[in-house]
Amino acid sequence: MPYSCPRxxxxxxxxxxxxDRAILDAARAALVDLGWGRFTMGDVAARAGVAKTTLYRxxxxxxxxxxxxxxxxxxxxxxxxxxxxxADIEDVVLQFGRLLERPETKTALMAVVAESTxxxxxxxxxxxxxxxxxxxxxxxxxxxxxxxxxxPPDPPDHDGARAAAETVGLIFDVIAGTVVHRTLVSxxxxxxxxxxxxxxxxLTGLAGLAGLG
Numbered sequence: 001m002p003y004s005c006p007r008x009x010x011x012x013x014x015x016x017x018x019x020d021r022a023i024l025d026a027a028r029a030a031l032v033d034l035g036w037g038r039f040t041m042g043d044v045a046a047r048a049g050v051a052k053t054t055l056y057r058x059x060x061x062x063x064x065x066x067x068x069x070x071x072x073x074x075x076x077x078x079x080x081x082x083x084x085x086x087a088d089i090e091d092v093v094l095q096f097g098r099l100l101e102r103p104e105t106k107t108a109l110m111a112v113v114a115e116s117t118x119x120x121x122x123x124x125x126x127x128x129x130x131x132x133x134x135x136x137x138x139x140x141x142x143x144x145x146x147x148x149x150x151x152p153p154d155p156p157d158h159d160g161a162r163a164a165a166e167t168v169g170l171i172f173d174v175i176a177g178t179v180v181h182r183t184l185v186s187x188x189x190x191x192x193x194x195x196x197x198x199x200x201x202x203l204t205g206l207a208g209l210a211g212l213g
Contacts, residue, residue, distance in 0.1 A: 022048040023055060027069040028104035036111040041065070063115060063122045070108045071129040073099060079137045085145040089199035090192070092137060093179060097190025100183040110184060131172070138168045138175075174202060 026047035030039050041062055045052040059065040077095050082088050099105050116122040142164075145151040154164040178198060182188050200208045 019048070019050060019054065020058070023050065023058070023065070024069040024072055027065050028073075028108055031066065031069075031107045031111060032103050035107075036115065039066075039111075063112065063119065064125060066108055066112050067122070067125045067129050070105065070112060071133065073102075073105050073108075074130050074134055077134065077137060079140050081144060084148070085141060085150050086196075086199050086203060088141050088144065089175070089202060090195040092141075093175065093195040093198055094190060094192065096176070096179045097183055097195070100180065100190075106184060109180075131176075134176070135168060135172050138172045142168065142171075171202065 023044060026044045027039075030043050030047060034043065039062060041055050041059075042052055044062075044065065045055050048055075055065065059068065077092060077099065079088055079092050082091055100109070112122065112126060116126055142151060146153050154160045175198070179190060182190055182194070188194075197209060197212060200212060
């Protein structure tokens with residue numbers, strides 16, 4: 001899905017997609033090289049070959065910039081139709097694991113999450129720029145599974161819509177939280193065997209693991 005910055009549109013000359021890409025690339029590279037403490041907007045501007053005022057016209061501070069630099073990486077995640085919900089989950093788990101293994105993703109994500117513990121505005125930006133956008137993969141996966149008859153349809157009323165939204169949030173939390181912990185906390189690989197086991201737990205619970213051997 002294409003990247004779009006969630007900030008309000010401005011009047012005047014349209015923004016350059018190439019400039020935005022250069023800035024976001026430079027921000028991730030600066031984080032890997034310098035870490036959060038030494039990261040500055042001025043360094044990013046120099047790396048991207050733009051004036052510092054160009055950055056501030058787009059992002060008010062480094063928190064906003066880094067979140068958007070992470071968000072564009074997460075937008076690379078896709079949910080190809082593999083023919084079953086099990087296969088779809090395994091595919092996106094493997095993609096997510098590979099994404100988190102990249103130094104620029106790992107460094108940037110850990111930095112903004114750490115900073116967000118004391119910054120409510122940053123937490124909200126993470127939610128809107130990353131979490132809410134990636135929740136679409138869960139919605140798509142459920143809809144496909146319902147179309148295949150793997151999952152029952154949602155009741156066509158307010159309670160059904162609310163329950164569906166809660167289910168989507170829970171599925172996202174379980175999968176995303178588990179993969180993040182596996183890669184960034186435990187420093188363990190996300191391989192095909194592990195992805196299959198995680199998908200099985202999501203779909204059938206712990207009892208389903210007995211059949212995997």
